[in-house]
Amino acid sequence: DIQLTQSPSTLSASMGDTVTITCRASQTVYTWLAWYQQKPGKAPKLLIYQASTLESGVPSRFSGSGSGTEFALTITSLQPDDFATYYCHQYQSLSSFGQGTKLEIK
Amino acid sequence: EAQLVESGGGLVQPGRSLGLSCVASGFTFEDYAMHWVRQAPGKGLEWVSGISWKSGTIDYAESVKGRFTISRDNAKKALYLEMNSLTTEDMALYYCVKDGRVRGFSNALDLWGQGTMVTVSS
Numbered sequence: 266d267i268q269l270t271q272s273p274s275t276l277s278a279s280m281g282d283t284v285t286i287t288c289r290a291s292q293t294v295y296t297w298l299a300w301y302q303q304k305p306g307k308a309p310k311l312l313i314y315q316a317s318t319l320e321s322g323v324p325s326r327f328s329g330s331g332s333g334t335e336f337a338l339t340i341t342s343l344q345p346d347d348f349a350t351y352y353c354h355q356y357q358s359l360s361s362f363g364q365g366t367k368l369e370i371k
Numbered sequence: 372e373a374q375l376v377e378s379g380g381g382l383v384q385p386g387r388s389l390g391l392s393c394v395a396s397g398f399t400f401e402d403y404a405m406h407w408v409r410q411a412p413g414k415g416l417e418w419v420s421g422i423s424w425k426s427g428t429i430d431y432a433e434s435v436k437g438r439f440t441i442s443r444d445n446a447k448k449a450l451y452l453e454m455n456s457l458t459t460e461d462m463a464l465y466y467c468v469k470d471g472r473v474r475g476f477s478n479a480l481d482l483w484g485q486g487t488m489v490t491v492s493s
Contacts (some may be wrong), residue, residue, distance in 0.1 A: 266433070299479035301416075308466060308486060309416065314479035323478055352416055356477040360406070360418035 266289055266354050271363035277371040282343045286366045288336040288353035297357035300329055300338045303365075304349045312351075313338065340368075375467045380404050380487030383457055388467075390444075391487055393450040393467030398482070401445035403415035404470035406480060407452050409463035418451065419465070423476045434460070456490070462491045 268291040278284045288298065296316035301309035311320045316336060317348035325340045340347055348370050353363040378390040391407070406421040420431045420441040429441055440453040450467055469482035 297477075301480075303416075309480075310483070311471070311479055311481045314481075319455035320481065322478075332437075354416075354479070356479060358477075360408075360421070360477060360480075362416040362418065365399060365415045 267361050269353050269355055269361055270352055270362035271351075271366050273292045273366060274364065275369060276345055277369045279371045280343050280345060281312045282312065283339065283341045284353055284368065285340075286338045286368075287352075288331075288338070290334045290336070290355055290364050293333045294357035296353040297333050297355060298329075298331070298336050299354045299356065300327075301353065301354060302347075302349045313344065318331060343368075354355050373469075375469065375482060376486035377465065377467045377482035377484045378463065380489045382490045382491050382492060384493050385458055385491055387457055388453070388455045389457060389489060390454070391452040391465055391483060391489070392466075395448045395450070395467075395469070398469070400448040400455070402424075404411060404472075404474075404476045404478075405443060405449075405450045406468045406470065407441065408466045408468050408480070408483075409453070409461075410466070411463040414463075417463075419468070421476065424474050428476050457489075457491045458489050464488050 270289045300313040303309040317329045377393045404423045407464045426482040438456045442451045463485040466486045468480045468483040470480040471481035
């Protein structure tokens with residue numbers, strides 16, 4: 266099974282900041298990696314797939330990068346709506362998710 | 372508008388069975404693999420099972436293999452999950468989720484239902 270480790274687990278930031286969340290895979294997933302945003306009481310929402318492709322309708326302040334075992338989600342110019350929990354997801358071998366990163370307002 | 376609506380959750384005793392259903396609308400259901408993903412209260416996401424568009428490929432997480440059965444009825448645009456020998460570890464919100472690629476199997480998940488809660492308790 267492929268394990269995904271996200272860091273940090275919690276991130277405090279202010280509106281307007283730029284933040285980066287990283288996701289490390291236990292073995293290569295090539296670019297078969299996605300990122301999701303989840304708000305309390307809501308279903309996850311797909312943000313990025315294939316490591317760096319922005320899902321339709323997702324603001325351009327979200328970007329993804331990486332390949333192999335190291336990936337990153339960067340959010341520039343944080344907006345109030347961005348404070349949520351973020352998950353990475355590999356689909357190279359079945360599916361597995363990172364443990365999540367909670368983005369909090371500082 | 373594409374939509375997934377789950378049902379069937381509820382309170383069940385340990386060791387008993389429960390069946391979940393999901394009905395799709397707003398997209399060509401028969402063209403997409405479908406998955407179940409669960410989330411225990413206050414915890415992260417866990418992929419549970421997936422089924423390809425024609426049911427030719429089916430996979431399960433190790434944690435549910437041999438106890439859960441996924442199936443689909445394309446004519447009814449419905450996805451199912453039969454869960455047997457439930458334990459407290461299975462208590463979670465179960466999401467029905469659409470695969471993101473036509474006739475693929477393991478891809479990014481681009482449409483999620485609102486989930487149905489399964490509570491396992493005596």
